[in-house]
Amino acid sequence: MAILKIARMGHPVLLRRCDPVADPGAPEIRRLVADMMETMEDAPGVGLAAPQVYVPLRLFVFRVPDGRREADPEDTPLDNSVLINPEVELLTDDRVLRWEGCLSIPGLRAAVPRAPRIRYRGFDLEGRAVERIVSGFHAGVVQHEYDHLDGILYPMRMTDFRLFGFAEELARAASGERP
Numbered sequence: 001m002a003i004l005k006i007a008r009m010g011h012p013v014l015l016r017r018c019d020p021v022a023d024p025g026a027p028e029i030r031r032l033v034a035d036m037m038e039t040m041e042d043a044p045g046v047g048l049a050a051p052q053v054y055v056p057l058r059l060f061v062f063r064v065p066d067g068r069r070e071a072d073p074e075d076t077p078l079d080n081s082v083l084i085n086p087e088v089e090l091l092t093d094d095r096v097l098r099w100e101g102c103l104s105i106p107g108l109r110a111a112v113p114r115a116p117r118i119r120y121r122g123f124d125l126e127g128r129a130v131e132r133i134v135s136g137f138h139a140g141v142v143q144h145e146y147d148h149l150d151g152i153l154y155p156m157r158m159t160d161f162r163l164f165g166f167a168e169e170l171a172r173a174a175s176g177e178r179p
Contacts, residue, residue: 001035004054006039006053020085029057036060037080040063046068046141047060047062047145048062051151052104058086061082064138070135074133074138076138083130083142090115091115091133097111099111100140107166107168108164110155114144114157117139118142119131119132120134
């Protein structure tokens with residue numbers, strides 16, 4: 001396994017619609033997923049899409065740590081997982097602001113409107129169908145990573161740029177600390 005270089009905002013691979021994965025169980029896909037998992041853990045992050053490592057394919061890896069989930073029973077924790085050729089269905093017209101960061105936009109965070117509850121479908125490395133209805137943090141992570149597969153970065157979803165800034169400055173402001 002290897003730690004992969006992460007594309008940063010401005011690279012064209014992050015702005016294109018990705019191609020479907022022809023064979024989820026192919027050795028090169030298994031190797032890519034293993035390397036992406038290692039890269040996500042090393043970063044550290046909770047999700048990483050293939051275009052973020054310069055591979056324009058429709059797959060992402062993600063996890064939902066128990067400590068990050070919310071009280072909602074559909075906000076289920078999940079160990080390192082892969083979703084290949086995913087589809088996401090928003091289950092409500094409602095949107096909630098969720099604070100997000102991105103490994104391709106290091107050091108910045110923003111409040112992004114996301115559907116609070118979604119259904120996602122796709123395949124695992126064995127070609128088995130995966131389908132879940134989730135909410136909260138879990139739903140936010142999946143929507144964020146899915147956006148990468150369509151060339152969408154979270155600032156493109158923002159509605160209030162006053163809620164966008166360097167993570168360190170936002171934390172300082174929230175705590176009332178002065179520079």
